[in-house]
Every structure is written in structure tokens, then in C-alpha cells.
Amino acid sequence: MADKLVTRHLNAYFNQTRAVKDINLTFPEGKVTAIIGPSGCGKSTMVRCLNRMHEVVPGAHADGEVLLDGENIYDSAVDPVQVRRRIGMVFQKPTPFPTMSIEDNVAAGLTLNSAGISRAERNRIVEKSLRQAALWDEVKDHLRRPGGSLSGGQQQRLCVARALAVEPEVLLMDEPCSALDPISTARIEELLLELKSNYTIVIVTHNMQQAARTSDYTAFLYQGDLIEFGETNQIFTNPKRRETEDYITGRFG
Amino acid sequence: MAENVAVVGRETRRRVRVRLFGDRVFNLVTLGLAAIVLILLFALAIALIVDAMPAIRKFGFSFLVTSDWDPVNDLYGALPFIYGTAVSSAIALAIAVPLSLGVALCLSEMAPDWLSRRLGFLVDLLAAIPSVVYGLWAIFVLGPWLRDYVESFLGTYLGFLPIFAGPKVAVGMFSAGVVLAIMVIPYISSVCTDVFRVVPPTQREAALALGATKWEMVRMAVLPYGLSGIIGAIILGLGRALGETIAVAMVIGNSPQISASLFAPAATLASVIANEFAEATSDLYVSSLIALGLVLLGLGIVLNVIARLLVAAVARQRFDSSR
Ligand SMILES: Nc1ncnc2c1ncn2[C@@H]1O[C@H](COP(=O)(O)OP(=O)(O)OP(=O)(O)O)[C@@H](O)[C@H]1O
Ligand SMILES: [Mg+2]
Numbered sequence: 271m272a273d274k275l276v277t278r279h280l281n282a283y284f285n286q287t288r289a290v291k292d293i294n295l296t297f298p299e300g301k302v303t304a305i306i307g308p309s310g311c312g313k314s315t316m317v318r319c320l321n322r323m324h325e326v327v328p329g330a331h332a333d334g335e336v337l338l339d340g341e342n343i344y345d346s347a348v349d350p351v352q353v354r355r356r357i358g359m360v361f362q363k364p365t366p367f368p369t370m371s372i373e374d375n376v377a378a379g380l381t382l383n384s385a386g387i388s389r390a391e392r393n394r395i396v397e398k399s400l401r402q403a404a405l406w407d408e409v410k411d412h413l414r415r416p417g418g419s420l421s422g423g424q425q426q427r428l429c430v431a432r433a434l435a436v437e438p439e440v441l442l443m444d445e446p447c448s449a450l451d452p453i454s455t456a457r458i459e460e461l462l463l464e465l466k467s468n469y470t471i472v473i474v475t476h477n478m479q480q481a482a483r484t485s486d487y488t489a490f491l492y493q494g495d496l497i498e499f500g501e502t503n504q505i506f507t508n509p510k511r512r513e514t515e516d517y518i519t520g521r522f523g
Numbered sequence: 524m525a526e527n528v529a530v531v532g533r534e535t536r537r538r539v540r541v542r543l544f545g546d547r548v549f550n551l552v553t554l555g556l557a558a559i560v561l562i563l564l565f566a567l568a569i570a571l572i573v574d575a576m577p578a579i580r581k582f583g584f585s586f587l588v589t590s591d592w593d594p595v596n597d598l599y600g601a602l603p604f605i606y607g608t609a610v611s612s613a614i615a616l617a618i619a620v621p622l623s624l625g626v627a628l629c630l631s632e633m634a635p636d637w638l639s640r641r642l643g644f645l646v647d648l649l650a651a652i653p654s655v656v657y658g659l660w661a662i663f664v665l666g667p668w669l670r671d672y673v674e675s676f677l678g679t680y681l682g683f684l685p686i687f688a689g690p691k692v693a694v695g696m697f698s699a700g701v702v703l704a705i706m707v708i709p710y711i712s713s714v715c716t717d718v719f720r721v722v723p724p725t726q727r728e729a730a731l732a733l734g735a736t737k738w739e740m741v742r743m744a745v746l747p748y749g750l751s752g753i754i755g756a757i758i759l760g761l762g763r764a765l766g767e768t769i770a771v772a773m774v775i776g777n778s779p780q781i782s783a784s785l786f787a788p789a790a791t792l793a794s795v796i797a798n799e800f801a802e803a804t805s806d807l808y809v810s811s812l813i814a815l816g817l818v819l820l821g822l823g824i825v826l827n828v829i830a831r832l833l834v835a836a837v838a839r840q841r842f843d844s845s846r
Contacts, residue, residue, distance in 0.1 A: 367744060436734070
């Protein structure tokens with residue numbers, strides 16, 4: 271089993287403050303890795319370093335290495351645009367393009383990646399992605415309506431579909447279910463298991479049950495430090511560190 | 524102690540009464556000021572209509588569609604000036620809109636913050652130059668330069684098109700359009716810059732995370748989000764171009780004719796009023812000039828209404844049934 275994504279001494283800064291501290295983590299190929307930890311501990315920041323989205327924030331920068339298939343994506347010869355085409359992302363808050371139609375939202379990444387895509391192929395991918403994201407049945411009759419016209423939870427699933435449409439190798443999901451009802455959440459969790467064979471998935475979550483249900487590995491972050499990393503089973507049944515145990519049993523957080 | 528409290532209480536009560544009274548006064552004053560603006564607008568329109576009446580009675584609707592402007596025979600038609608206003612403004616927008624969008628994108632997307640603020644200030648300074656200075660500069664520098672380089676270039680390579688045919692002159696419709704473009708760029712670009720700056724970072728990030736390049740991000744996230752603002756900015760610029768008087772009067776050549784060639788002299792509604800009002804001898808002449816002013820006012824109102832409808836339509840499309 272290959273290590274799809276590896277971080278080495280990864281640090282992330284907002285101006286002078288270090289929000290992510292010296293993280294060494296391995297995300298194995300074809301597995302789901304959950305990132306857990308209390309609010310503000312740096313989960314989003316860490317995940318955004320994995321596809322070079324962290325540096326987009328004004329005043330922010332990262333150092334250390336992130337190896338994608340052994341190649342350091344922070345190498346000066348690497349184009350961040352190419353990295354982001356291979357590593358897709360769903361943000362914590364839904365970010366559909368409000369004026370674009372639902373259909374165009376899903377296909378937005380396709381127009382970037384593959385210039386001459388046929389109409390039929392495009393429609394096929396749109397439908398497939400929307401089905402995967404458990405949104406197809408709700409929107410199939412008004413694909414031309416603007417993306418901004420959906421509810422918050424629908425918008426989030428639209429963003430999941432948009433990320434899936436370009437078939438990235440790695441999928442980063444930052445609390446994708448925080449705005450979803452239990453049914454959609456269950457559907458997204460099924461999706462993770464379904465996708466696992468073809469994708470490497472990193473999911474940030476506040477929901478311990480979700481992490482336990484969906485992930486193979488779990489990393490616990492606290493105040494920017496990686497406290498513990500291991501197989502999900504072991505983390506939840508037999509954590510090695512006191513802080514991890516306190517967190518997953520709800521004694522602080 | 525107790526006495527103090529009582530005093531405070533009484534003071535407070537009095538102050539409340541004073542404040543309520545103050546509120547009422549404030550409401551009345553603002554209402555009055557708003558009413559004054561409305562009354563002024565109506566008074567202006569009515570005065571224009573009354574003074575334009577002789578021309579309207581004499582020529583009727585044909586005033587708008589005939590192109591004789593012949594003070595010697597007391598015959599007046601507005602068409603050359605409507606045409607001149609429309610075409611010079613169209614040239615101005617054709618040049619200014621792409622340039623302004625470029626400037627705005629450069630300031631909001633490309634330049635680092637410190638540079639962007641300084642450059643933005645310089646662009647805004649363009650708006651502070653008096654129009655008569657633009658006019659002088661156009662007569663002595665821009666016009667001859669356009670004639671010698673741009674017009675001769677267009678004439679050589681695109682001269683088969685009637686609009687680029689004919690003799691090249693320094694004063695004419697084309698020069699006026701270019702000056703107007705330069706004059707409206709600061710308005711359009713500074714509004715657009717502000718519009719682009721308020722596009723939420725999450726929208727930009729959504730595009731970037733899909734693997735968009737900077738330009739693709741602009742096309743995917745920034746321009747659509749800012750569309751209604753861009754339309755507003757263009758209408759603002761158009762309003763400026765339609766009404767601009769002195770700079771245009773100095774450089775357009777002031778000839779009441781409709782020529783196919785953009786290089787030929789022309790005149791606009793505003794420029795002919797400024798140029799001929801002092802020498803208007805007959806009552807019908809004066810009245811016709813005032814009627815031109817009325818047409819200009821009407822054009823402005825129509826334009827503003829269209830702008831509002833457009834912006835509202837775009838806004839409605841975005842939030843369509845999102846409630
Ligand atoms: N744009 C920013 N500028 C400055 N500091 C920031 C910025 N974004 C986040 N931070 C800081 O970085 C730290 C980590 O934030 P981050 O968003 O990664 O937390 P998180 O673990 O994702 O929290 P949550 O579970 O609430 O989403 C926090 O202390 C936060 O204050
Ligand atoms: Mg977060």
C-alpha cells in the first residue's frame with residue numbers, strides 16, 4: 271500500500287503566528303483518514319496546506335514538505351494550479367458559484383481540466399457526480415436554476431459534486447457534513463466508503479461517530495500539534511495519549 | 524444622595540423630551556431637504572418644457588428625426604446631435620470599458636496591496652482634472668497624435684470600412700470619443716475595483732481549489748459575482764460621457780452633420796448648446812437649443828431607468844428563490 275500523501279515538518283503561519291506545528295503525517299492511498307481535534311486547533315489550516323490553498327490567504331505561508339506520490343508539492347518548480355487539479359477540496363462552508371446554474375457549477379472544474387469535452391459526456395459526468403453527492407433527485411428537474419438558489423445543505427452537496435466531477439486523486443473534505451441532515455450525512459458517508467477504492471480521502475470532522483464509522487486512520491490535533499496518529503480502531507478504543515482519550519470521551523474540547 | 528438621583532432622573536426625563544423633539548426636527552429637516560431636491564428636478568423639467576414649447580409646437584416630433592440645423596432659415600432638427608452624442612459616447616465606452624476592467628482587475632487581483640492603493644489614487648486623480656484642461660490637451664496633443672498615428676493606421680488597414688474612410692482630421696468624432704474615454708476611465712475603473720474587492724475570498728478560493736489559474740478564477744468567480752456592479756459602473760461612465768460638454772465642444776469640430784466617417788467633425792447635444800447659446804438670436808433658435816437640453820435630460824432619465832432594471836434583473840437572477 272503506497273503512501274499517497276506525506277507531510278514532513280509541515281508548519282503553517284498566519285503572518286507571524288504558527289497555527290500548524292511541525293506535522294509529520296502519512297495518508298495512505300485508497301484509505302480514509304480523519305482529522306479530529308477541538309475547534310481552532312488548526313485542522314482546516316493543516317488540510318489547506320495539502321493542496322496549497324493555505325498560501326492563498328493574505329499574509330499566510332507554509333514551510334516544510336508535502337509529498338504527493340513522492341514529489342514535494344512545495345518545490346519551487348511545482349505549479350500550485352496543477353497540484354489543485356490533482357487534489358480536490360470541499361470547504362467547511364458551502365461555496366457554490368451563486369450565479370452559475372447547478373449544472374454549470376458541477377461542470378465548472380471540467381471546463382478547466384479538459385477543454386474539448388462533448389455535451390453528452392459532460393451531462394453524463396454532471397449526473398453521475400450529483401448522484402454520488404446524493405443531490406440528483408432533488409435538482410434533476412431544474413438543473414438550470416442558479417446554484418445560489420439551493421438550501422445550505424444542498425449547496426454543500428453541490429460542492430461535493432463539483433469536487434467529484436473532476437475526479438481528483440485525493441479528496442480533502444473539511445467538515446462536509448456540518449450543514450447536512452442525518453439522511454444526507456449518511457449518504458455522504460456511504461459515498462466515502464464507495465470512493466475509497468479509487469481515491470485517497472482526508473476528512474475533517476467534529477463528529478466522533480462519523481470519524482469512527484468512515485475512517486481507516488485518525489489523526490488528533492491539538493493547538494496546532496499532532497498529538498496522535500494511528501488506525502481509527504486503535505485511536506478510539508485504545509488511545510496512547512491522555513489528551514486523545516480526554517478528547518474522544520468528551521472530557522474537554 | 525437621594526436628591527442627586529432625583530436630579531439625574533429629572534435631567535434624564537428632560538433630555539428624553541429634548542431628544543424626541545430633536546428627532547422630530549431632524550425628520551422634518553431631512554424630509555424638507557429631500558422635497559427640495561424633488562421640487563428642483565420638477566421645476567427644472569417644467570422650465571425646460573415651457574421654454575422649449577415654441578420649438579416643440581413648430582417642429583413637433585420631427586424635431587427629433589430631422590437633421591437640418593439651419594439658423595439662417597430658422598430650421599432646427601436634433602438628429603445630428605443625438606447621433607453625435609450617441610456615437611461619441613459609444614466610442615468612449617468601447618475604449619473605456621475594456622481598459623477600465625483591465626485597470627480594475629490589475630488593481631484588485633494583481634498588484635500587491637501597497638502598490639494597488641497608490642495606483643488607485645493616481646487613477647482617481649484623472650477624475651480631478653478639469654474638463655477644460657482635457658480639452659486643451661486634446662486640441663494640442665491628443666488630436667494631432669491620433670490623426671498622425673491612429674487614424675492613419677486605421678485608414679490604411681481598415682479604410683475599406685466607411686467608418687474609417689475619409690480625410691483624417693485632429694478635431695472630430697473620433698478624437699472626442701477618445702478624450703471621453705480617458706475622462707470616464709477613472710469612474711468606471713474605480714467603481715469596478717471596489718466591486719471586485721468585495722467578492723468574497725471564499726468565491727475565489729472555490730475556483731482556485733478546482734485548479735483554476737488566476738485568469739480562470741477571475742472569469743469563474745470574480746466577474747460573474749461582480750456583474751451587477753460592473754453594469755452600474757458602465758452606466759455611470761455612460762452618463763458622464765453623454766453629458767460632458769466643454770472637452771467635447773473643444774475637440775469634436777462642431778459641425779451639425781451626420782457623416783459615415785468617424786474621423787469627420789460632428790457635434791453633440793451638450794456641445795452645441797454650449798457653443799451656440801450665446802449667439803442664438805431668434806426665439807425659435809433659443810427654444811430649439813433648450814429642446815436639445817430637454818432631449819439630453821430625457822436621455823439621462825431613460826438611461827438611469829434602464830440601468831436600474833438591468834441591475835435588478837441581475838440581482839434577481841442571483842438570488843432567485845433562494846429565500
Ligand atoms: N485567516 C486567518 N488569519 C489569522 N488567523 C487565522 C486565520 N484563519 C485561522 N486562523 C487561526 O488559526 C488557528 C487554526 O484555525 P483553523 O481554522 O485551522 O481551526 P479548525 O481546527 O479548522 O477549527 P474549526 O473546527 O472551528 O473549523 C486558529 O487559532 C485561528 O484563530
Ligand atoms: Mg475548520
